[in-house]
Amino acid sequence: MTTGPSTPGDSARAAEDPAPAGEDLAALLTRALDQAPGKTQKDLAAAAGIKYPTLNAWMNRTRGTSRINPDDLRALANILRSWGVETSPRQIFEAAGRPVPGPTDAEREHRLLEIYRQLPTRSQRALVQTAEAMRQAASAA
Known part of the structure; x- marks a missing residue:
């Protein structure tokens, strides 16, 4: 302890x-x-x-x-x-055996959401897929 x-x-x-x-x-x-x-x-x-x-x-x-x-x-x-x-x-x-995520920052989250909302649907899907791949890679590390 x-x-x-x-x-x-x-x-x-x-x-x-x-x-x-x-x-x-x-x-x-x-x-x-x-x-x-x-x-x-x-x-x-x-x-x-x-x-x-x-x-x-x-x-x-x-x-x-x-x-x-x-x-x-x-x-x-x-x-x-x-x-x-x-x-x-x-x-x-x-x-829990989980990777420790970085601190959340409301301003960064807000900016990411703004960018996401400005993208066409196809690009939004690609961004979600990329983010999922990044998360999986981080949890595998």
Whole structure:
């Protein structure tokens, strides 16, 4: 577990340290719920907008984590942090065995959407196919 920054100025990096070695998503979520007194799997699922049976299957390791929507992983991190659990999106993604996406930037997303909307239908389809190929290549890396 992270014990805090080892040198001055490392506080931002400490929050992004990877999950403890060998900790998968089930172990991370179990540990996180232990750190959130009074919160249950059902509470976490509801707050994150994830179906309870799905979250329960991840925690019982009866469903794989390779296809979890990145927004669901971000939601888990946000909810856990709002409950006072020390975790980061990086820890959640790494525990799920998923590549850690770069930070979202509303201005870049808005610009990309503007460009997409200005394209003819055929070019929009090509852009979506290219983006899908980029995502698959990133998850294979």
